[in-house]
Amino acid sequence: MKRAAIVERAIDPGALIAEVQSPEFGAISLFVGTVRDVNDGRTVTALDYSAYVAMAESELAAILDEAEVNFGIGAVAIEHRIGALELGDVSVAVAAAHAHRRPAIECTRFVIEEIKSRVPIWKLEHYTDGAREWVDPIRVSGEATA
Amino acid sequence: MSILTVQLFASYAEAFGGPTLKIPLESGATVADLVRRIRSLPGGRSLPPSPRVAVNRKLAAPDQLIRKDDEIAVIPPVAGG
Numbered sequence: 449m450k451r452a453a454i455v456e457r458a459i460d461p462g463a464l465i466a467e468v469q470s471p472e473f474g475a476i477s478l479f480v481g482t483v484r485d486v487n488d489g490r491t492v493t494a495l496d497y498s499a500y501v502a503m504a505e506s507e508l509a510a511i512l513d514e515a516e517v518n519f520g521i522g523a524v525a526i527e528h529r530i531g532a533l534e535l536g537d538v539s540v541a542v543a544a545a546h547a548h549r550r551p552a553i554e555c556t557r558f559v560i561e562e563i564k565s566r567v568p569i570w571k572l573e574h575y576t577d578g579a580r581e582w583v584d585p586i587r588v589s590g591e592a593t594a
Numbered sequence: 595m596s597i598l599t600v601q602l603f604a605s606y607a608e609a610f611g612g613p614t615l616k617i618p619l620e621s622g623a624t625v626a627d628l629v630r631r632i633r634s635l636p637g638g639r640s641l642p643p644s645p646r647v648a649v650n651r652k653l654a655a656p657d658q659l660i661r662k663d664d665e666i667a668v669i670p671p672v673a674g675g
Contacts, residue, residue: 476660481675497674498603498604500602500603500648500664500667500669500672501599502651503648503651503667503669504674506599506651518606520664539675540674540675553616560675563674564672564673564674564675565672566653566672567674568603568648568667568669568672568674569672569673569674569675570603570604570605570670570673570674571673571674572604572671582604582670582673583673584605584671584673585671585672585673586671587671594633
């Protein structure tokens with residue numbers, strides 16, 4: 449099975465694991481991205497995620513197809529949340545299942561890196577001083593947020 | 595000449611004061627022509643000279659021709675995850 453969705457509700461990573469689980473798979477790899485309290489040295493209080501939903505869902509579907517070709521992956525489920533998120537909330541989860549661990553792990557890494565580089569999703573950070581700013585990973589120094 | 599609706603998101607929507615722009619475009623115009631037209635509007639300098647542009651939900655090259663019924667969006671730097 450392959451499924452990807454943009455959602456406007458809380459993500460349950462356990463539900464994604466259950467979705468990809470099957471007796472034929474000996475490995476399930478799970479990546480979970482959560483809202484962090486500091487970005488680029490500034491204290492973050494909340495995030496608003498927005499997306500070009502139609503294109504984001506078609507890009508996610510393309511990433512699923514590429515993952516299947518690249519890793520011979522058995523099952524993958526992806527959810528990315530949009531809307532207002534609080535610190536610690538799950539923003540994205542990727543679960544990949546395979547007969548063996550290596551393709552499962554490599555698949556989750558591939559999927560999250562592709563999401564970050566090409567899926568049209570944006571985040572507006574709110575800071576303790578009341579300021580707000582759209583995150584631009586090209587401009588921000590250091591590692592981009594997850 | 596046709597009027598094209600261009601979708602904007604995130605920082606670009608804020609720069610232009612709304613989620614869409616109506617842009618008059620001659621037939622035979624390319625993605626690069628559209629970008630030049632948008633950058634000449636008030637707030638247009640917030641767009642880089644070669645922003646990502648999606649035509650029918652696929653990223654398009656600057657020389658791609660635009661047809662009047664195409665779904666066009668200008669894509670700010672993405673920051674999902």
